[in-house]
Amino acid sequence: MKKRTLVTGLLVLLPVCSALAKPQLTGCAAKEHDIKQQIEQAHKHNNPHRADGLHKALREVREHCTDESLRRERLSDVHEKEHEVTQRLRDLDEAKQSGNPEKIEKRKKKLKEARQELAEAKAELSK
Structure with a gap:
């Protein structure tokens, strides 16, 4: 019985812990994060032209985004x-x-x- 309660308790806490581990990004931080992920995908799929364009977009976000x-x-x-x-x-x-x-x-x-x-x-x- 104690084992079941412990497992149930852990399952209840799992979403809370994962939410604490990665905070939700908003605004320019979220935009920058999305571009970084797209850059990773471009590299992963061997698409250097897309990666170059995304690097430029990332620089623009960092310089001008509020x-x-x-x-x-x-x-x-x-x-x-x-x-x-x-x-x-x-x-x-x-x-x-x-x-x-x-x-x-x-x-x-x-x-x-x-x-x-x-x-x-x-x-x-x-x-």
Whole structure:
């Protein structure tokens, strides 16, 4: 019985310990970390041109990135995506007025894509 309790206790603590071991990075630190991982992948796949471009991107992030500027950039992207969704809604309304089923389906697909892009942009805000 004690062995089962000990194992259960350890399983409960495992996610807590792993969360403490690697803190969640945000802002420019997260961006820098992502670029470093991409550089590793480029080297791993023997892609020197991609690695060179990523090294340049890493230098740019280190020299110019601030958490505030990154937040403003991401917020701007969200506003842009919101505008796109609004436009796609208008396009869908026009297609419905025309009564053309192919056009309606096409506009629905475009709206779905725009909404997905908006959701992704909003998710970036918290990174």
